[in-house]
Amino acid sequence: MVSQVRADRISGKILPLPNSSHVPDFFRRIALKGWRKSPYFTFSSSYPVFRRWLVSQLSSRHKSVLSIGCGSGELERDLIRAGREVTGVDICFEMLQAARRRGLKNVALADALHLPFSDSSFDLVIFPEAIGYFELQEVLPGVACVLKKRGDLLITAYPTDFASDKIYKNRSVAELTRGLQGTGFEIANQKLLTVKRSGVREVAAEARCQIIYLLGRKQDSNIFPGNALEFRRDFR
Numbered sequence: 725m726v727s728q729v730r731a732d733r734i735s736g737k738i739l740p741l742p743n744s745s746h747v748p749d750f751f752r753r754i755a756l757k758g759w760r761k762s763p764y765f766t767f768s769s770s771y772p773v774f775r776r777w778l779v780s781q782l783s784s785r786h787k788s789v790l791s792i793g794c795g796s797g798e799l800e801r802d803l804i805r806a807g808r809e810v811t812g813v814d815i816c817f818e819m820l821q822a823a824r825r826r827g828l829k830n831v832a833l834a835d836a837l838h839l840p841f842s843d844s845s846f847d848l849v850i851f852p853e854a855i856g857y858f859e860l861q862e863v864l865p866g867v868a869c870v871l872k873k874r875g876d877l878l879i880t881a882y883p884t885d886f887a888s889d890k891i892y893k894n895r896s897v898a899e900l901t902r903g904l905q906g907t908g909f910e911i912a913n914q915k916l917l918t919v920k921r922s923g924v925r926e927v928a929a930e931a932r933c934q935i936i937y938l939l940g941r942k943q944d945s946n947i948f949p950g951n952a953l954e955f956r957r958d959f960r
Contacts, residue, residue: 755796755818767919767935768799768852768880774935775802777924778852778880781913781939782808786848790870792836793854797823804828811846813839836863841870850878853935856892860903868908868942877909877940883916883933897930900938909940 767774779802787809794800794812796819803810804827811830814820820831834840836858849867851858867877884894895903901911916933918925927933 751795751816752818755816755822758796766795766853769796771919771921773921773923774919775799778878779803779806781878781937782806782848783876786876788846789848789850790839790841790846791850791852792867793851793857794823794828794831795819795852795854797826797828799850799852800828801826811841837866839866839870843869844872844875845870846875847872848876848878851880853880853882855879855881855900856888856894860900861907864903864907864909871942873942873944875942876912877904877942879904879936879938879940881936881938883930883936885931886934897936897938900936904938904940908943910943911938912941913937913939 768778775798778799782803789803789808789810791800791803791810791812794814795816797812800810800812800823809830810828811832812820812823812828813832813834813836814823815833815835817833820833823831832840849871855863864877871877879900881900882888882892882894884896886894888894897914897916901914904911915937916927916930917937918927918932918934930936
């Protein structure tokens with residue numbers, strides 16, 4: 725999903741980027757037809773009970789939220805209803821159109837490797853089932869830069885034995901934990917979950933879970949492997 729495209733910040737309208745051919749066609753088809761007519765799904769788009777559970781996990785200090793890979797905006801709509809100020813990022817033009825129809829007004833048609841935001845802009849960054857489209861060491865230093873001091877990173881991800889689309893990289897809890905810790909985050913919370921229409925349940929074994937929930941907290945130090953400050957300079 726990651727592409728080398730110019731990052732434009734859009735508020736109130738969406739502008740197509742010149743290299744939009746990098747977007748996989750199945751994302752466009754889902755955006756145009758809807759998840760119900762697609763062979764794919766995400767828990768955050770298709771399960772209201774999971775969206776409610778995620779919203780309930782947020783702290784009162786999570787006022788400004790950046791959602792990377794916001795897709796068609798179901799979770800983001802619920803976050804806005806809960807009183808959060810939400811900005812969505814996606815590289816699929818059609819997905820952002822769908823998200824705007826759901827009430828997400830602040831959107832950026834952008835690559836997550838080129839986040840078009842000032843440093844220390846957000847209290848919380850979310851990857852709603854989207855982290856598998858990125859290499860952790862490439863995307864997380866930039867995420868740390870746009871987070872405020874002691875800001876949080878919320879990841880929901882599919883475990884290694886969960887069926888997903890062919891371009892999604894499934895990772896274990898251990899892999900995700902190493903990736904976060906190696907880019908300047910400490911693990912604040914971790915849960916292994918199953919999701920049904922009736923509710924969200926925590927399980928003990930990773931082999932039994934359907935989705936991994938991780939909350940990372942930005943450490944006070946500004947020193948990151950690979951030098952995140954240089955990373956930000958390179959793409960401005």
